[in-house]
Amino acid sequence: MDTTASRPIALGRLYFAAQALAGAAWWVFVFAAPFVRTATLGDLDPALVAMLDVPLFVVASALAVLPGRAGRIAALVATAWTLLVTSALAVYATVTGLAGWGVVAMFAATTCSVLALFLLWLGRVPTNWLLVGPFAFRRARPRRTPIAHVVATTAQIVVFWGLFLVVFPLVIWVLEKRWGLAAPVPAWVTLVGAAVVLAASALGLASAAAITVKGDGTPLPSAMPNRLVIAGPYRWVRNPMALAGIAQGVGVGLILQSWLVVVYALAGSLVWNYAIRPHEEADLEASFGDDYRRYRDEVRCWIPGRRRHTAKAPLARM
Template sequence: MRWGRTYFAVQAIAGAAWWFAVFASPPVRDVTLGGLNPILVAAVDIPLFVGASALAALGVRGAAVVSTAWTGIVAITLAGYATVTTEAGWGVVIMAAATAGSAFALCLVALGRIPTEWMIRGPFAFRPAAARSAAASHVVSTFSQIAVFWGLFLVVIPLIAAVLERRWAIALQFPAFTVPLGVAVLMAASALGIWSAIVMSTLGDGTPLPSAMPNSLVIAGPYRWVRNPMAVSGIVQGVAVGLILSSWLVLVYAVAGSLLWNYAIRPHEEADLEQRFGAEFRRYRDAVRCWLPGAPVSPSRP
């Protein structure tokens, strides 16, 4: 709870400073509010954003809800306004970041923690694959998953982000070499992802899907060097796509995805693996690093 209240205190101070800059500096007003009337916006935003954040910092939980809800409404409204007018793009970025921060802080204030277990419910809950299914069926399921996930997370979402980045006039200039560099990195990361998927689906009696996880602990192929090669592959692919599209917003998206996976998903996944494979997984976890490749371990015994 203390960290949540601290966040709202910082947000209240930052919000007050931003409003001071809006009225004192026309350039700040232009890039964050565009043609919106700052007096009318301030009349609503100062009490609901700055004031509510200050009350939340003092421990008023209702104020934390109000501040978070209002921040989300402002972010969505500004995004629509910026998309139509090409104005206030940096205001969208600021309020989107504030919305994410407020949501996390609200969880800390209201629950005392961030309930990451909500992310692994329903179709995303961890379940082992049907035992003794044909390896070919696991391979087909795995590559079906790859087609859907790569299409959504590496094509559709990055393209939308890159288009909005330019529409909102917040694009930055990238060096010309970033495009061929991105292509090379994307090919290497994709090869790692495909290799990892094949090893998992043929040797693990399952798939990388949460709803059809492997029934055997896989310590072969790239899994001998790093515990989560598919996650490494996906994050590096996201960075590569950002370089290809010359989009800093896609790069931020890739980094945010890595943090989300590492701090919200990975602990639950590894707890599930430890529960199912016990000491075998613990030895593997102790011998092989999560992100950075190390010396390979034996396929039969970590």
């Protein structure tokens, strides 16, 4: 068997084995420690919940380590049950204000279970499934006027910043309070958050302007620039817009004094770095060849700094 191809499957099995052990340990603590039971199950009857959860979560996760179809079916059962429990527990916690920590734990378990299930069934995580609609890579129409690109970029900023930096964080903040997960923090944290948001927004706007003016396109993947951009912030770091977005999200979390919003922003950075960025960089290399490869070698991905040397060839997008 190809060891390289078998590694994702082994990793998926390893996760489900760890999940089975963690689930069993959690149930021990539920019955042995009242504060764990209250924090994760609220007023739900632990014995009644255990009758379903132990076989469908703990045992099914343990059986997922089996080779072949039996293991994959067990992983599917465990993942489906985890999704169901997470959804039901979130509704329960929102209605009653109890079991907030249980929702957080089950949400993490659901995310990891889904990823591990993909590894068992497909041998990979199909990150390309994210590249649909406005996130599918396409070049902007070069015949559009610069004004049209500016208008499109402005609309994108309003929509995406409104959703990812206002609507979603506010929903998370409200749920965090409702679930009893809010933690007191000093008042100055809000001021730090505001400063971070302002600085990150300036970086994001400067990056968007460079793409629109120099790249003959927009920041949106479905209307990507037609030229490789190394102007503005792109001279110092390859992904200034992603860096700005992550910092903005963290700043919003600090303003709201919400640790869950900060986690949301950091989780988004992981999704972008491991799910989106590889596809984007492959697209850039296919489109701009040596120009992009030279740029990639000269400029760091995340940490701003001086370029190793100045490229003289015309460049077209980043």
